[in-house]
Amino acid sequence: MSAHIFVVEDEKPILTLLTYNLEKEGYKVSSSSNGEEALSLIKEKKPDLVLLDxxxxxxxxxxxxxxxxxxxxxxxIPIIMLTAKGEEEDKVKGLNTGAEDYMTKPFSFPELLARIKSLLKRVKPNIVSEEATYLDLKIDRESMKVFRKEKEIFLGPKEYKLLDFLIKQPKRVYSREQLLEYVWGDDINVESRTVDVHITRLRQSINIEGAKPLIRTVRSAGYSLEN
Amino acid sequence: MSAHIFVVEDEKPILTLLTYNLEKEGYKVSSSSNGEEALSLIKEKKPDLVLLDxxxxxxxxxxxxxxxxxxxxxxxIPIIMLTAKGEEEDKVKGLNTGAEDYMTKPFSFPELLARIKSLLKRVKPNIVSEEATYLDLKIDRESMKVFRKEKEIFLGPKEYKLLDFLIKQPKRVYSREQLLEYVWGDDINVESRTVDVHITRLRQSINIEGAKPLIRTVRSAGYSLEN
DNA sequence: TAAATATTTAACAAATCTGTAACATTACTC
DNA sequence: GAGTAATGTTACAGATTTGTTAAATATTTA
Structure with missing residues (x-):
């Protein structure tokens, strides 16, 4: 079960060294030294981790x-940024854009390796699979289609995101605030009651004649995907 | 929904500074400068993240x-190690023991903050499924369900909170005032007799034909979860 | 045992929470 | 730019939960 690491690095000596060492550790390594190319390859190959110059x-x-x-x-997909600049501002910028970790060149390979392992360990349960199902409900994230009992269901964007999130951990109860945070994002200017309305709409959409309702309300707590 | 950060640090100036800055950022901060104490407090409080000297x-x-x-x-719970030593070996050892990240003192606070945010973002939706049991009574905090002898029991929000609290330390006797403080919160305008009523309701709910009663009244003292 | 003290429980009104329809606003599409 | 779809807000009805009270019951004390 070796992880697949994608390295984006234009300095050939570094790239060679990295590839050699990572492969020696048992990882599968792909790489590119061209930004545009890297971007499309990553989207295509979906590696487990990206090392990014x-x-x-x-x-x-x-x-x-x-x-x-x-x-x-x-x-x-977790990203470790690799940079020659050690300035604090850059580090912060790097992490703020969403990179999970950051290393300054020249870096020690053992340390990089340790960080890679740590990230992979942490991230695994978080990796979203292409398909998720709960009972007779199925979501295909590739095509962004939703099915109930083999029959396609059409959801608005928000309803889709809501379901996409809820189905990651069925039965788990999320508060309205959590749902706002994860589904709506940092856009905090939305009333928490709005969640109710979208839950109602999602309920109506995924409801099917003669099937169980799939969303549970937990009074004074929130909602969960469960019948 | 701010995160709870636990800081373990024996250098007072650093601890003070960290606490001040983290609180300014809206985090709830607890701390200890004693290792043994820290260990037990962390297990008890289950913070969202630990900064560890x-x-x-x-x-x-x-x-x-x-x-x-x-x-x-x-x-x-993710851990960020804080160290004065910058040696590579130490870093590696730190990450290999399972710490999620590592920072060398003196560190820049913005960078630390960025790393904290990054870690919390990644980790939060992943919170461990928490279960607590006492004899044949089980509470699943993830789905917010309660079971007795495998059979689901339905509680109102207050009863749930009450049980959730009592089951943390079964057999421990809490006064009405303590229960008001922990279960009701700062909302001090509630008669202490009210606790009795909710205890009664909780008793009725978790009571099952032919099973022992699970809540003990300690006259003139309070209540505990115990048969 | 009676009195004093403390707890249990039922009843009910007040407070809180949820579901949904209706409408306003914004974002998209052609 | 008109028309359509999606989103957010509000209001209100209905449901559930909560706190209080008071009477009934239990326990301790003198």
Whole structure:
């Protein structure tokens, strides 16, 4: 069960060394030294982790990081930024764009390896699978389609995101605030009662003649996906 | 819904500064400068994140880290190690014992903050499923369900909170005032007799034909979960 | 045993919470 | 730019939960 690591690095000696060492550790390694190419390859291959150089000739690492973190399909892939600059501002910028970790060149390989292991361990349960099901409800994240009893169901964007989130841990109760945070994002200017309305709409959409209701209300606590 | 951060640090100036800054950022902060104490407090309080000094007079940070990571109940709490030593070996050792991140003193607070945010973002939706049992009574905090002898029991919000609290330390007797404080919160305008009523309701709910009563009245003292 | 003290419980009114329809606003599409 | 879809807000009815009271019951004390 070896992890797949994607390295984006334009300095050849570093790339070679990294690849060699990572493979020796048993990881599967892919790489690119071109930003644009890297971006599309990552989206295509969905590696388990990305090592991303800060400076690239065409498309900066930080941009790549931003793009990746905005893409629903790959945003959960952890990213370690590699940079020659040690300035604090850069570090903060790097982490704020969503990178999970940060190392300053020249870095020690053992330390990098330790950070990789630590990240992979932590991130695994978080990796979103392409398909998720709960009872007769199925969500296909690739095509963004939802089915109930094999029959396709059409949801609005918010309802889709809500279900996408709820189905990650069925039966778990989320407060309205949690749902706002995870489904709506940092956009805090939304009333928590709004969640109710979207829950109602989601309920109506996924409801099918003769089937159980799938969303549970927990009074004074929140909602969960459960019948 | 601010996160709870536990700081273990014996250097007072650093501790003060950290606490001040973290609280300013809206986090709830607890702390200890004693290793043994920290260990038990962390297990009891289950914070969302731990900042852990490498060197402590009694029990080293790395030991604490190891102990925490071996304990099923708290192993999912992310740990950031703080150390004065910058040596690579130490870093690696720190990460290998399971710490999620590592910072070398003197560290920049913005960078620490960025790392904290990054870790919390990644970790939060992943909170450990928490279960507590006492005899044939079980509470699942993830789904907020309560069972007695495998059979689900339905409680109102206050009854749930009451049981949730009592079951943390079965057999321990709490006064009405304590229960008001912990279960009702700062809302001090509630008669202490009200507790009686809720205890009664909780009793009725968790009572099952042919099973022992689970709540003990200690005359002129309070109540405990105990048969 | 009677009196004093403390707890249990039922009843009820007040407070709180939820579901949903209706409407206003914003974002998209052609 | 009109038309459509999606989203957010509000209001209100209905349901549930809560706190209080008072009477009934239990326990301790003198």
């Amino acid at each position: 800060w400076m690239l000739p065409d498309l900066s690492g930080i941009k790549i990081c931003q793009y990746l973190k905005q893409d629903e399909k790959v945003k959960n | 490498w060197m402590l007079p009694d029990l080293s940070g790395i030991k604490i880290c190891q102990y925490l990571k071996q304990d099923e109940k708290v192993k999912n």
